[in-house]
Amino acid sequence: MSRPSLPPALPKRLLGRLLGSGHFADAVLGDLSEEWAARMARGARLSGVWYWRECVSIGMRVTAARWVGTPLGTVLAGGAGDSTSTARAVRADLSRGLRNATRHRMLVAVSSLAIALGAASPTTIFSIVRGLSRDLPFEDGDRIVYVTQTNPLTRDRDLGLTEPVLTTLAREQRSLEGIAAFSVTSVSLVEGGGPAERFSGARISPAAFSLLRVKPAVGTVFTDQDARDGVDVAIISDALWQQHFGAAREVVGRTVRLNGRLTRIVAVMPAAFRFPFKEDVWLPLAVRPGSSAQPVKAFGRVRRGVTIAQADAEFTGIGARVARDPSVPDQRVVTRVLPFKESQIEPSDVVLFRAMVLVVSTVLLVACANVANLLLAHVAARGPLFAVKAALGASRGAIVREMLAESACIAMLGGVGGVLLASGAVRWFNDSVSDALPSFWMTISIDKSVLAFSTLLVAVAAIAAGLVPALYASRTDAAAALRGQERGLSSRGSARATRTLLTVEIAVSCALLAIAGVMTKGALRGARMDLRVDPSNIISAQVDLDVLGSDVARARFAAQAAARAAADPRLASFALTSVLPGMAGAPTRIAIGGQVASRAADPPRTRLAIVSPRYFDVVGLHAARGRLLNDGDVASRPSVTVVNDAFAREHFAGRSPIGARIQFQNGNTGSDTSWATIVGTVPDLTMVSADPSVGELAILPFAQHPSSSTWVLATGPVQIPVVATAIRELVHGIEEDVPVTRVDRLAEEIARKRRTSWSLVYVFAECGLAGLLLTALGVYGVADTTSRRRVRELAIRRALGSSRRQVAGLILADAAFPLTVGLAVGLALALVAGPALTGLLFGVSPHDPMVLSLVVVVLSAVMLFAVARPAIWVARSPLVNALRG
Amino acid sequence: MPPSVAPTPLGRFEHLVLLATLQLGHDAYAVPIREEIERRTGSAPARGALYTSLARLEAKGLLASSVGEPTAVRGGKAKRYYQLTATGRASLRNARMELVSAWPGIARLLGGSR
Numbered sequence: 001m002s003r004p005s006l007p008p009a010l011p012k013r014l015l016g017r018l019l020g021s022g023h024f025a026d027a028v029l030g031d032l033s034e035e036w037a038a039r040m041a042r043g044a045r046l047s048g049v050w051y052w053r054e055c056v057s058i059g060m061r062v063t064a065a066r067w068v069g070t071p072l073g074t075v076l077a078g079g080a081g082d083s084t085s086t087a088r089a090v091r092a093d094l095s096r097g098l099r100n101a102t103r104h105r106m107l108v109a110v111s112s113l114a115i116a117l118g119a120a121s122p123t124t125i126f127s128i129v130r131g132l133s134r135d136l137p138f139e140d141g142d143r144i145v146y147v148t149q150t151n152p153l154t155r156d157r158d159l160g161l162t163e164p165v166l167t168t169l170a171r172e173q174r175s176l177e178g179i180a181a182f183s184v185t186s187v188s189l190v191e192g193g194g195p196a197e198r199f200s201g202a203r204i205s206p207a208a209f210s211l212l213r214v215k216p217a218v219g220t221v222f223t224d225q226d227a228r229d230g231v232d233v234a235i236i237s238d239a240l241w242q243q244h245f246g247a248a249r250e251v252v253g254r255t256v257r258l259n260g261r262l263t264r265i266v267a268v269m270p271a272a273f274r275f276p277f278k279e280d281v282w283l284p285l286a287v288r289p290g291s292s293a294q295p296v297k298a299f300g301r302v303r304r305g306v307t308i309a310q311a312d313a314e315f316t317g318i319g320a321r322v323a324r325d326p327s328v329p330d331q332r333v334v335t336r337v338l339p340f341k342e343s344q345i346e347p348s349d350v351v352l353f354r355a356m357v358l359v360v361s362t363v364l365l366v367a368c369a370n371v372a373n374l375l376l377a378h379v380a381a382r383g384p385l386f387a388v389k390a391a392l393g394a395s396r397g398a399i400v401r402e403m404l405a406e407s408a409c410i411a412m413l414g415g416v417g418g419v420l421l422a423s424g425a426v427r428w429f430n431d432s433v434s435d436a437l438p439s440f441w442m443t444i445s446i447d448k449s450v451l452a453f454s455t456l457l458v459a460v461a462a463i464a465a466g467l468v469p470a471l472y473a474s475r476t477d478a479a480a481a482l483r484g485q486e487r488g489l490s491s492r493g494s495a496r497a498t499r500t501l502l503t504v505e506i507a508v509s510c511a512l513l514a515i516a517g518v519m520t521k522g523a524l525r526g527a528r529m530d531l532r533v534d535p536s537n538i539i540s541a542q543v544d545l546d547v548l549g550s551d552v553a554r555a556r557f558a559a560q561a562a563a564r565a566a567a568d569p570r571l572a573s574f575a576l577t578s579v580l581p582g583m584a585g586a587p588t589r590i591a592i593g594g595q596v597a598s599r600a601a602d603p604p605r606t607r608l609a610i611v612s613p614r615y616f617d618v619v620g621l622h623a624a625r626g627r628l629l630n631d632g633d634v635a636s637r638p639s640v641t642v643v644n645d646a647f648a649r650e651h652f653a654g655r656s657p658i659g660a661r662i663q664f665q666n667g668n669t670g671s672d673t674s675w676a677t678i679v680g681t682v683p684d685l686t687m688v689s690a691d692p693s694v695g696e697l698a699i700l701p702f703a704q705h706p707s708s709s710t711w712v713l714a715t716g717p718v719q720i721p722v723v724a725t726a727i728r729e730l731v732h733g734i735e736e737d738v739p740v741t742r743v744d745r746l747a748e749e750i751a752r753k754r755r756t757s758w759s760l761v762y763v764f765a766e767c768g769l770a771g772l773l774l775t776a777l778g779v780y781g782v783a784d785t786t787s788r789r790r791v792r793e794l795a796i797r798r799a800l801g802s803s804r805r806q807v808a809g810l811i812l813a814d815a816a817f818p819l820t821v822g823l824a825v826g827l828a829l830a831l832v833a834g835p836a837l838t839g840l841l842f843g844v845s846p847h848d849p850m851v852l853s854l855v856v857v858v859l860s861a862v863m864l865f866a867v868a869r870p871a872i873w874v875a876r877s878p879l880v881n882a883l884r885g
Numbered sequence: 886m887p888p889s890v891a892p893t894p895l896g897r898f899e900h901l902v903l904l905a906t907l908q909l910g911h912d913a914y915a916v917p918i919r920e921e922i923e924r925r926t927g928s929a930p931a932r933g934a935l936y937t938s939l940a941r942l943e944a945k946g947l948l949a950s951s952v953g954e955p956t957a958v959r960g961g962k963a964k965r966y967y968q969l970t971a972t973g974r975a976s977l978r979n980a981r982m983e984l985v986s987a988w989p990g991i992a993r994l995l996g997g998s999r
Binding site for chain 1: 914915916931932933934936937940941950952955956958959960961962963964965
């Protein structure tokens with residue numbers, strides 16, 4: 001050995017801090033150093049591990065000794081001396097509980113694992129709910145409000161504000177510190193000769209930054225003057241600055257091409273600022289009186305001393321006055337002020353999520369019932385011990401406290417395990433959905449309030465699992481307990497408690513399984529897909545035509561692209577579509593010529609797809625009736641559309657819809673677009689959406705409705721990368737500012753979209769599986785214990801002449817009551833709770849008979865299996881053995 | 886002299902700690918005390934348990950301690966030497982007397998050669 005090595009510094013420092021200063025600490029640390037040196041001298045291995053272990057062990061013992069408040073004199077007393085007697089008693093109980101717990105390691109391991117599984121589900125869901133309903137991360141973020149107009153009749157909840165309304169509101173309102181407008185847009189960035197890249201951005205009033213109380217990290221934000229003069233300036237996000245400009249401070253003042261215009265960057269925002277949703281670029285917005293009627297979004301900050309409800313009332317009043325003006329196109333709209341976070345998540349969704357927390361919390365309930373049963377059996381076995389304690393003068397309260405302390409220790413261990421499991425689940429959830437979260441402030445993590453929630457769960461679990469066994473333990477009749485093994489704890493009473501718990505457990509898990517079952521079935525149905533062609537041969541790419549500025553330019557782009565693709569030998573087919581095959585666009589309200597909407601509040605709706613004529617070839621759709629869209633359907637020709645069979649069924653009841661006219665209503669101001677004539681129908685194509693209530697689809701020609709955000713679909717006779725290059729070259733050959741992003745196989749793109757939209761469903765389905773596991777184990781464990789308790793009785797019955805069949809019948813009869821009552825209550829619960837889930841089930845009925853019967857079969861099978869084992873044992877084993885116990 | 890398992894005013898472990906301390910004389914600090922207990926009983930106690938017991942025995946007045954000189958091999962930390970107080974000796978004597986008077990005639994009934 002060259003030189004004496006030193007013990008690891010970290011454990012030494014930690015233990016030193018724990019022990020404090022003084023002779024005692026010196027002695028302990030010195031002893032450890034001495035033994036370390038001795039180990040090194042004899043070449044012992046793993047001395048680092050040894051040192052860590054010793055430090056942890058000594059630290060724990062000393063802490064425990066201080067905590068219990070054992071009189072240890074001045075050396076160890078670390079603040080325990082002045083604690084009240086109650087606190088000391090609680091500590092003593094807990095430490096006794098801990099000691100009991102360490103004595104029954106198997107029981108503790110199984111129980112705390114059950115609690116961990118049970119606590120993980122609600123903790124995960126709670127952290128998701130909490131992440132989605134967070135306040136904005138600004139000074140007094142809860143005072144930032146969203147201002148919009150809604151139409152209660154048509155259920156349009158976010159119409160935005162038109163210029164006259166916004167101007168009037170800004171002039172007359174008193175409850176906000178100010179109003180700022182924004183509109184989200186996509187931005188194409190060309191810089192240094194590279195290809196165009198697409199970013200999400202917002203045009204935003206310069207006042208927004210001071211309203212949010214945010215200052216840029218570098219540079220200064222644009223001003224009202226800039227906005228009024230239409231100067232081309234931009235602010236970029238920290239992420240864009242880091243990734244695209246190498247975090248160079250000189251970026252401020254640099255000129256880049258944004259949306260085809262030379263634009264000067266004036267500032268970089270601080271990290272994590274992506275307001276309003278997930279933006280990377282901000283451009284100035286000026287809402288001038290008399291400017292175009294395109295509505296904008298708006299937000300403000302509520303003044304101190306004013307509530308959001310008061311602001312809402314004021315704005316509704318002003319809005320109603322504005323609406324009386326005859327120039328306003330739709331007088332039914334209502335002006336609303338609501339918390340900004342609710343602009344992205346509907347309050348009803350939050351309520352639904354909270355309901356989910358409750359549902360998955362029942363998993364914990366099942367776990368608690370399991371643990372309670374285990375503890376009950378444990379108490380029964382320890383009956384004489386409690387009897388002796390009671391005889392020696394332990395009060396009922398003391399025995400109850402000791403048992404509760406034991407279950408508290410189990411629950412604490414389980415809680416820690418549950419939080420660990422949940423943090424794994426949250427990490428997984430974040431990995432798969434963070435792109436899909438609509439807003440930057442929604443971060444899903446296990447934070448303080450989640451931990452507080454879990455602590456509460458654990459406390460509830462400790463009491464739920466420990467109280468019944470504790471009460472039974474304390475009711476022990478000393479004389480009786482000492483007379484015979486199990487009679488001490490009134491065994492009929494404890495058997496009744498066990499049976500009740502078993503019934504509750506079956507009921508809860510039956511309800512839980514039914515709900516998880518329909519959700520899983522829904523998720524599976526959503527995963528099915530009947531494209532008529534193989535999506536792995538199709539390349540998809542997103543192109544953003546916003547930069548082209550006008551519908552005419554976009555239509556011209558589509559025509560040029562089709563012509564070039566036809567001439568390109570690398571591309572076999574090429575089409576544009578607003579919605580990927582297999583996905584569903586948002587439902588749009590329609591009016592149908594010759595039909596009067598039966599209820600104004602519930603107008604007919606359909607999903608839309610805007611495609612170029614070759615789309616039908618690419619996805620393999622043929623006309624069922626009439627014709628498909630073709631190259632002749634251009635802007636100068638009459639408007640046409642093709643609908644799917646579901647549309648024809650829903651609105652024409654089997655009659656041919658061809659020749660009928662429909663009108664698509666744009667939600668903003670109730671203004672109507674022109675009528676389109678139905679020229680053909682196509683078979684239904686899968687449209688994946690959790691909400692299947694709208695299965696109707698209308699397909700419109702791109703040339704007549706050029707949308708700015710669109711997908712390219714292409715196939716080619718050659719390898720994928722060549723097709724991808726061909727798409728890029730084709731698009732940039734027409735217009736170099738058009739960004740081409742997400743070039744990939746269609747199959748990959750669809751899989752990615754699905755992952756994000758279904759993660760939540762998967763989370764619930766997995767919670768259900770955790771519940772099934774716990775339930776199966778619990779039911780098995782309890783039924784097994786109960787039957788074993790009867791082994792001796794059954795053996796006597798056998799000895800007195802009962803047949804094997806009669807004995808088996810007795811065991812089954814014993815199981816029948818909890819099973820039937822539990823299943824009945826559980827199914828009733830599922831039937832009551834089910835309808836709340838309709839929107840998440842991909843069209844599966846919440847009362848799906850297949851799922852419900854499967855649940856009944858599974859639970860019955862588990863129960864029968866559990867009771868069958870001891871029955872067979874009694875039937876087979878020699879009677880003497882059974883009678884001996 | 887086998888260690889007692891019957892209840893005495895001293896706990897079993899306290900009993901062992903006092904015996905080892907007495908045996909070691911002027912060289913009784915935690916490291917050799919632990920080794921002495923291991924040598925006598927075949928298993929070494931957890932260090933944390935030993936330190937808390939030493940502190941408890943000192944608080945009860947059965948042990949007294951003094952601080953030695955710091956040495957390099959101990960990282961510059963001093964040893965803490967323990968010795969039995971008069972009360973400690975009396976307690977140990979008392980514990981022994983109780984056992985000695987309780988045992989006669991019992992070993993035969995127990996059987997085996999313990």
